[in-house]
Amino acid sequence: MNTTFTHFLALVLTGFISINTIAQNFQGKAYYSTKSKLELGNWGATMSEAQKKQIQERLKNRLEKVYILTFSIEESVYDEDEKLDAISGATDSWGKNFAPGELYKNVKSNTLLQSQEFYGKQFLVKDKLQLIEWSLTNETKKVGEYHCMKAVALIPSTELYWYDFSWDRLRNNETETAATADTTKIKQIKMTQIEAWYTPQIPVSHGPGEYTGLPGLILEVSADNTTILCSKIVMNPEEKTKIEAPSKGKEVTKKEYQNIVQKKMAEMRDMYSGRRGR
Template sequence: MSTLIKFSAICLVFLYAISGVSQDFQGKAYYYSKSTLELGTWGARMNKQQKDQIAARLKNRLEKTYVLSFNKTESIYKEEEVLDAISGATDSWGKNFTAGHQYKDVKENRLVQSQEFYGKKFLIDDKLQQIEWTMTTEQKKIGNYTCYKSVGVIPTTALKWWSFSWSKLREAEKETSETTNSEDYNLTQIVAWYTPQIPVSHGPSEYWGLPGLILEVSVDNTTILCSKLIINPKEKVEIIAPSKGKQVNKDEYCDMVLKKMKEFRANRMGRRRYSG
């Protein structure tokens, strides 16, 4: 059977299944996210013990658990907050690096995400991130579900658009100082595994748009894997978009973060000159 025929068969199964899903269909998917530690040239000068100590300190940022609650068209994705293994406190500084509660409406093509940056609350209201998926017939089992592999690409700048990163500032300044065509933008590859057995177009984090729930995603140094899935839980799932914070779109929020980072850098350099 050709790839085109197999792909068409998958889509037909999805369309048939989604038409039969009741309006009150709901689910909860629990995901475990793990990222490898990247220390760059700075880390090359460290021994294993030093790297292990840093990995232990950053464990809450490298290993996270999330819950995706969903119905036919809407979903809400939240991180499960845990205590720091060393200090016993929540990682308040880490909120500058992590995504807030994320609401998606695939029917209305809408993203609403709560975000906190240096004690201020924002509400990002924008369109969903578009992903160019190339579907394959490769399959594997994740739990009791048959999953199919799909490979997508996304502009690198669209990944973790909400995060505080000095490398992001350097890249932004590099792009503005150089003349680049849209074709020259860096793209990042995404590998996703979705199951048509759960005929909704949802997934963890930014990822969506496939004919079935995404159960696993690998991108850069991070893998997100569904560890537990509950269909039609006894307690009704409440899916409500975040509503608190100053409303902005993605571009406005990113510009604000970059502006703040430039201020931090200028103040830091000023202090160094003064102390010298």
């Protein structure tokens, strides 16, 4: 066992001892900045660099966001920092239909509750926490003042962004439905590579979004075209925040919510195509 890894094991043990002594009152807040690259595909190939830059600026409030993770030993709430949105004055009514809402996680009961609004209707998505089969490595680096270790995993892309919508996913689902009778075809599952950096200095199994299951708070995640980076951590703030699960909305599972969104978008597509053909 190398000395670096031994050092991290010592941090883990020290962290668990210190947190267990104050578990009843333990709470932390982690602030994350998310940045996503704009993928324009074939459409972007016809654009000039100036046009691409213009679109990037228009969509900045969708591509760059700040979230706050409030966590205890077992529970956490992850939600967008609405104060920054209000200051910018930016509105993105279309994008809000496919953005993640307030997310509550309980790592002890393996429970996820996420508040989602879709075209004026409120939903409460209730499901199990996403199962992530992490592979731990010996790679280390510092994120801010915290020593971190690297973990990697592969996740089905549709599970990673289940609250989002894409026309490609709709077309693929319709194609699969039409071809269900053909048992010779093997369904191809697109996977996304995840790279996460967690710190044993804060030994809680929480992280941004649905990322959980590591022996330390996740401070940085890279997945697909998105990077999530922790910019600040406040441990045991003087003013505690009550961690509450969202409770309003029609209760559905992730799969049921995806079906509702795709059905609605298919109806809108067909209605628009019908009008255009008149």
